[in-house]
Amino acid sequence: MDWLVGVALLVAGGVLGFVLAKLLGDKQTNASEDTNSEQTVKELMAQQASNHLHQTKNITAEISQHLTQLNEQISHYEQLIISQKSGQEGEQLNYFGDDATAYLRNKSSRETKQTSTADVQPLDFSAESSGLFSGNKDTEKKSN
Numbered sequence: 001m002d003w004l005v006g007v008a009l010l011v012a013g014g015v016l017g018f019v020l021a022k023l024l025g026d027k028q029t030n031a032s033e034d035t036n037s038e039q040t041v042k043e044l045m046a047q048q049a050s051n052h053l054h055q056t057k058n059i060t061a062e063i064s065q066h067l068t069q070l071n072e073q074i075s076h077y078e079q080l081i082i083s084q085k086s087g088q089e090g091e092q093l094n095y096f097g098d099d100a101t102a103y104l105r106n107k108s109s110r111e112t113k114q115t116s117t118a119d120v121q122p123l124d125f126s127a128e129s130s131g132l133f134s135g136n137k138d139t140e141k142k143s144n
Helices: 002-086 098-106
Strands: none
């Protein structure tokens, strides 16, 4: 019976040692996995930051390109206004655009009717006075 208690204690110690080894081993692997995941997160964040910087540089380059185009258009518009104020007829601001303006200039104009203006009023051929003002100063009063 003594030997049975010794074997039971040996089995219990083995099971207890196995469980403790497993738990401690898991904690160490968890710690190494945590450090690996932290490194992975840091690498991912560094990659995203570099992508963000690259996109930002592209956007600022596009904005600067649009800004130079806008400055050129403003200076061209300013030169047109100055030339128009100085009286140069060569370049004018076209309301319809270049193609439509050329079409409208070359389009044959229709002959318009010229209305003649009479210097004299036409004669009134009615026999008697008509209309609202018949010319009678004496108005007849109707009795009710």
